[in-house]
Amino acid sequence: MKLQKVTTNLLRAAGALRIAAVCVAFIACGTPRAIPPGTIQVDLEDTPTSTDPRFSTSAASSRVNELIFSSLVRPAGSGAFVGQLAESFERRGDTQIVFHLRHGVRFSDGKELTAGDVKYTFDSILDPKLNSPKRGALQHLKSIDAPDLYTIVMTTDRPYAPAAELGSQAIVPAATPPPAISEQIAPPGAGPFRMVSFSRDESVVLERNPYFPAAPNSPQKIVFKIVPDPTVRALELIEGVCDLSENNIQPEVLPSLATKPQLSIIKSAGTGYRYIAFNFRHDPRLRDLRVRRAIAYSIDRRAIVNSMMRGTARIASGLLAPENWAYSADVSTYPYDPAKARELLEQAGYPVLKNGMRNLRLVFKTTPEQLRLATALQAMLKDVGIELDIRSNEFATFYDDTLRGNFDLVSMYWVGVNDPNHYYMIFDSKMTPPRGYNRGYYSNPEMDRLLESAQITFDFDDRRKLYARVQQIAADDLPYVSLWWQDNVVVLNRSLQGFVPYPNGSLKSLATVTLTSPAGAEQAN
Amino acid sequence: MIGYFARRLAAIVPVAIGVATLTFLIIHIVPGDPVTAMLGESAAPADIVGMRHRLGLDRPILVQYGAFLKGLAEGDLGQSIVYRRPVSRIIAERYPATLELAAAGMLVALVVALPLGFIAGSRPGGAGDIASMGFAIAGISIPHIYLGPLLMILFSLDLRWLPLTGRGGLAHLLLPAITLGTALAAILARMLRQSLVAVRESDYIRTAVSKGLTARAALIRHGLRNSLTSVVTLVGLQIGGLLSGALITEVIFSWPGIGRLLISAIGLRDYPLVEGCVLAFAMTYVVVNLLTDVVYGLIDPRVRYA
Secondary structure (H helix, E strand, O other), rough: OHHHHHHHHHHHHHHHHHHHHHHHHHHHHHHOOOOOEEEEEEEEOOOOOOOOOOOOOOOHHHHHHOOOOOOOOOEOOHHHHHHHHEEEEOOOOOEEEEEOOOOEEEOOOEEEOOHHHHHHHHHHHHHHHOOOOHHHHHHEEEEEEEEEEEEEEEEEEOOOOHHHHHHHOOOOOOOOOOOOOOOOOOOOOOOOEEEEEOOOHHHHHHHHOOOOOOOOOOOEEEEEEEEOOOOHHHHHHHHHHOOEOOOOOOHHHHHHHOOOOOOEEEEEEEEEEEEEOOOOOOOHHHHHHHHHHHHHHHHHHHHHHHHOOOOOOOEEEOOOOOOOOOOOOOOOOOOOOHHHHHHHHHHOOOHHHHOOEEEEEEEEOHHHHHHHHHHHHHHHHOOOOOEEEEEEEEEEHHHHHHHHHOOEEEEEOOOOOOOOOHHHHHHHHOOOOOOOOOOOOOOOOOHHHHHHHHHOOOHHHHHHHHHHHHHHHHHHHOEEEEEEEEEEEEEEEEEOOOOOOOOOOOOOHHOOOOOOOOOOOOOOO | HHHHHHHHHHHHHHHHHHHHHHHHHHHHHHHOOHHHHHHHOOOHHHHHHHHHHHHHOOOOOHHHHHHHHHHOOOOOOOOOOOOEEEEEHHHHHHHHHHHHHHHHHHHHHHHHHHHHHHHHHHHHOOOOHHHHHHHHHHHOOOOHHHHHHHHHHHHHHHHOOOOOOOOOOHHHHHHHHHHHHHHHHHHHHHHHHHHHHHHOOOOOHHHHHHHHHHHHHHHHHHHHHHHHHHHHHHHHHHHHHHHHHHHHHHHOOOOOOHHHHHHHHHHOOHHHHHHHHHHHHHHHHHHHHHHHHHHHHHOOOOOOOO
């Protein structure tokens, strides 16, 4: 009797579950997930901050804007600049650089791009009333002139060797007003796509620029979807909703994604540089070179890269990756050697047996990867007698701490480093916040002299020699402990063919990829 | 009754001022600055000064607070620093999505909790009780951030029944609603069970049974209604939990509500937007609790408003 009752209850429960399942299936059937042919979806972790390239600074904005706008020059894989809108460019004396524009380039609204548009773009950035965040990067640009429709002359306030980089600003049509609201659709650009919709925190939709040549079978539409959760980005790739995700899939998920027949993973050398910076002003102990070297020797980078990062990085010797034209391999390196680290600390007066060194504070931005890295560093430093206090903060607080010098060690990342003049911004003693990025208040007169000489040295080989010496000093002095150069990891649907990652993580290849079925074809349930 | 509700409505004003003041203080005290976040490190000092002036951030904090309260009194939540649009308009655009998610989460919670709580409470110690309370413990223990992806794997990847993310029709709503409602369902089921167990021993249930009703019928006809008052109280109190759960759920499911808006606004130190979002959440909590009191009266005729 009891058994019969249990059976009846079980049957009832099964019936209820069946009804629920039918309801879910019914709801689902009513909403097919149709993706129009020729459309691809790319997942971004952050929303673009501005669609106007004169005002955008975030990585997400760059990824989208690079497909809409063009600039006078663009960085090649070596970090050197090559013409994009400029057919050619040359120096005229020590303070002028002249760009000759290509003829017949059109914005997506059909108007021809001329020197007037270039001049307007730069003038509007330099206009203090518009508060462009890009104004600081143009601090050496004294004036910009357009003597004819296809010539631009930039004059710098002093001899300035890295002047070509000034031309990397994306160009908007003349008379484009600053965006009245942040969700405004981007102005027309001369790149392969144009923006058709932008919904902050949701999506950005691009369509082909009708005036830009496109290969047959290339995507006609790109939907950038903002998906903040890394697990969900991976799930979207598996489900086939997302066609491509670059540098935003957690390394531990990659082996699982590699087993999916519809997905392929492209790994290529990247230039993103992860490092630990020391604060020379905050804690006098860190002014002792032996302490900084001990910390460098105590970090097992190889183990971190192989385990935490699943091999998606290269051990770094400095800011510049080997692909950069100014890279030098002739620098001091600090392979994992805890015994040497302990010896150096003992010499510095912090022997392990006498409690080593206490209360060093490492700050970093809260992300799962950063938290794991900080925990690993804490364990490694503890092994040599250094007690590391790790402080994880959300971005605004973290950023505030770094600007105020409220840290002993900070874990940070440089992305998009092209010209080696970046060394000036990070290591010249005059470039402390708010002027530059020397957040640790590092100062070395020889370094200053070399960096300032390199800015006024126009001979390519001489510049290379100066930066080789800069790299040697940086590796000896250790204002930064270099950790690794992050690989570019692209997970994409196999139906996307011809995607080539750029070293700086740019998605410009989306303009030249081709589609084979089934991606972009109708996907129903 | 009208006087009671008028007093409750009037009490919303000091609550709103309190919440607004606390939010204003907290967001201004924590480190971080919207101007540096927008202009970046390489911005010229003059640009930073100019933008701070334009946004009114160079004024003394008390002056800023006074202007904020004055705007609030006039129904003006100010202009978002990041969006450069009125905060009230942005919230009005996003609020329906959060409300939709919270209402669906609540519906899921009630649909699951009422039968489970009843099954458990009508025969304590039985198989139904053990199974229901097993679900309750699992439901309370499993965090949104884990449950959401699990549901996605099952219903979107394996069964391919439901879309993974985004806001659209009912299909898009189902997984976020289940994710959001599960913990609440577990809490409500446990509460209903406890309540029913207590009611089972009451004299009026014994009387009903002695007059010929089955135990189950007596519990349904007479016990359930009494037990529901405690559930309704809990529903009102749990609205806060539901809204804070919506913050996480919106991030997981890329749901464009004010939870996600708030997280992004905090990151960018968009002061007016943070204040507006927190105020919207607080007012929702207050209004739902007021409605809870109305429902009391409908369920339990002994409740009188004075």
